[in-house]
Amino acid sequence: MAGGIFAVLLIAFVVAMATQAVPAFSKLGVSFLWGSNWDPAHNHFGVLPFAVGTIETTVIAVALAVPIGLGTALALAYLAPRRLRAPLSTAVELLAAVPSVVYGLWGLVAVAPLFRTTVEPQLTSVLGWTGLLGGPNQGVGLLLAGVILFIMVLPTMVAISRDVLAAVPHDQVEGAMALGATRWQVLRKVIVPGARVGLLGAFTLATGRALGETVAVALVIGNSAHLAPSLKANAGTIPSLIVSSFGEASGTQLNVLFAAALVLLVVGIGVNALARVFVRSVKRSGAASVTVA
Amino acid sequence: MSSISFDSSLDPILSRRAAIQKIAASSIARRKVYSKVAISVCLLCLVVALIPLVAIITYVAAKGIPAWNADFFTQVTKPEGIPNGGVWNAIVGSLIIDGIAVAASVPFGILGGLFLAESDGPAAAAVRFSADILTGVPSITIGIFGYIVWVKTVGSYSGFAGAFAIAIIMLPVIMRAAETAIRGVPVTLREAGLSLGARRSTVARRVVLPAALPGLLTGVLLAVARGAGETAPLLFTIFGNQFFQANPTKAMEALPQAIYTYSSQPYNDLIQIAWGAALLLMVVILVLNVGSRLMAARLRRERR
Secondary structure (H helix, E strand, C coil), rough: CCCCCHHHEEEEEHHHHHHHHHHHHHHCHHHHHCCEEEEECCCEEEEHHHHHHHHHHHHHHHHEEEEEEEEHHHHHHHHHHHHHHHHHHHHHHHHCCHHHHHHHHHHHHHHHHHHHHHHHHHHHHHHHHHHCCCCCCCCCCHHHHHHHHHHHHHHHHHHHHHHHHHHHHHHHHHHHCCCEEEEEHHHHHHHHHHHHHHHHHHHHHHHHHHHCCHHHHHHHHCCCCCCCCCCCCCCCCCCHHHHCCCCCCCCHHHHHHHHHHHHHHHHHHHHHHHHHHHHHHHCCCCCCCCCCC | CCCCCCCCCCCCHHHHHHHHHHHHHHHHHHHHHHHHHHHHHHHHHHHHHHHHHHHHHHHHHHHHHHHCCCHHHHHHCCCCCCCCCHHHHHHHHHHHHHHHHHHHHHHHHHHHHHHHHEEEEEEHHHHHHHHHHHHCCCCHHHHHHHHHHHHHHHHCCCCCHHHHHHHHHHHHHHHHHHHHHHHHHCCCHHHHHCCCCCCHHHHHHHHHHHHHHHHHHHHHHHHHHHHCCCCCHHHHEEEECCCCCCCCCECCCCCCHHHHHHCCCCCCCHHHHHHHHHHHHHHEEEHHHHHHHHHHHHHHHHHH
């Protein structure tokens, strides 16, 4: 019975937020969801810049986390010295235990100056032709937020990928080896395809974490309400908008923030449900137990 | 090696064999090089993944240790410019809020875990699924939920509202850990209890739960590690308080909240305090996390 709490809680979540969000929709219609002008003083509540910022930071984080996370997971499941695998796995997973506010503080004070003086100038000289890196090097901004998010979602990506990779049936691995495949060919042609669905689950969960992360992003993204012209520019995400403007919000603005939170919640539930379905199908078909961090 | 040598160019079969062997040899050499390179890249990824952990721990320690002094642990936060400020109010606030959250979530979590471990029907599957989703929902939405159902209803920010939000975060963690711990209790123990004529509920209470106790404790530690570091839910529920406040019906301070507040201010002495608090929070959480892992590993060894 106590378990029934969760279903009730999830429904209560959506209902509670929906009731608070309704005034925003009834006053502003639904168009504020894609309006690009955020100016509460003049009753303009377009949340598009924040939605775009959320997508941009998430894409940066996941684009880094997928290859590096997959490589790390392969190393931890099959390649690293056997005695080091468990302690190194724990070390990577501990990244998930560091509180997000500590990531924010570290990103703001330690990493942002490094970005301003070194990373951003270097990147601009190499990738400036893409037109994505215009404007001054200022440290805080979309790029830094994306990179901090990458570090934060990495343990999710690694822990689940490692488990599903390790769960690929051993007879398939041995069969490939018997045919003369090299170690890499076994990994690339047998193990990764065999764990495909579970890896998709890991990717989805990592995306979900990146979309909803609040405090760390709010500290390092620079909080601007304008569509960022460059990856180096200040921006905002939906969670950072809510947390940074909640204190002084009232009336319609507060309702708009609840509506934004509602969107975040619904997307969060959807993404997580999808991820669990992916990971669980591996669990059902697969050999070893899959633990989800 | 055969002692008689043929001119392979004269014999079509032999010449084909030589050609195939040459291709195979170059193929295996190429594949082996390729394999070595790709594996090195994977190991390099592992190194890259480990750098942030080392960097963040050393940096926070280097910045935080200088902030640790007697005042830091015993004084309340002072405004910018007034010396000898500390985070005593935040430490007490965190202890009270997390204590209430644990007290509220443990009974439900263990009962829920018992239910999941004892029943395998579609109801259990649905509960497990929604608990898993709840674990992944952005924590800011849990904070806003706490604001709507507690702060708005009661009419004020409070430690209880914060504890409510943190308890929601801890609950699924405790429940899934409890399920694992209870499933790990040997069936023979359960059967022995039942064969003595005890009811299922009695067996659960007197046999299964005591046997699962170490595992349950592990789960609680893990849940505390998870809940104590959360910031976003607190920002919408406890409001923050620069004065000492141990009454959970009032607005309180907590460590994550203090770090967030001071790190976004342009004053060096406040940022210094934020580093001290960040180190304290990080050490507590890492110790809890590693401690619960060690306990779990030891349990697994004993089972075998």
